[in-house]
């Protein structure tokens with residue numbers, strides 16, 4: 383993995399040794415990203431618009447191509463004083479999964495937001511949205527099912543609060559993983575291969591409907607601190623295995 387950055391930028395230590403981040407991403411996702419990844423930190427908007435025509439937009443922090451081999455950090459991150467490391471981690475989650483799926487499936491998979499973004503925010507250890515404490519405080523008064531299940535989103539009384547949504551998705555993924563890690567990753571990998579069937583695959587892998595898993599989560603989320611499962615420490619993590627590609 384290579385990080386290309388403007389000379390004016392003081393690069394964080396984590397980004398000076400990016401292969402360690404990539405190894406951690408492989409271990410976390412139980413997959414292997416075999417193709418080289420380039421992270422390009424755009425120095426300014428004119429460069430961003432030039433290298434990412436049509437994709438670069440103000441307000442967006444970072445973009446990963448569906449090929450999973452290029453990650454772009456946009457100037458939004460520097461402008462807002464956000465942490466580039468958490469954004470690289472977030473995008474690495476997308477990249478590792480994308481390298482293990484077809485192009486079309488990569489595009490479809492990120493549309494399954496509770497899963498694709500939940501994983502990315504979780505692996506990203508992101509603090510850019512709301513804190514876990516805020517989530518637990520807000521959860522009892524929010525319609526968690528409407529935040530998680532895309533089919534129920536219309537029932538939200540107001541606009542979709544993306545800062546809450548991201549963190550809610552993270553906790554839901556962590557909740558599923560904590561109950562049965564092998565089942566969870568079996569499901570996650572199957573969903574990367576056939577994203578349009580994510581709901582049917584959920585029933586199949588968890589032997590539970592998506593709806594009832596969400597209600598179990600909603601009962602537990604506001605009070606159970608363990609919903610925020612930490613990132614696996616390197617030493618305790620299982621060895622990565624190559625996911626069969628089609």
Ligand SMILES: [Zn+2]
Nearest residue numbers: 472476499502
């Ligand atoms: Zn994302």
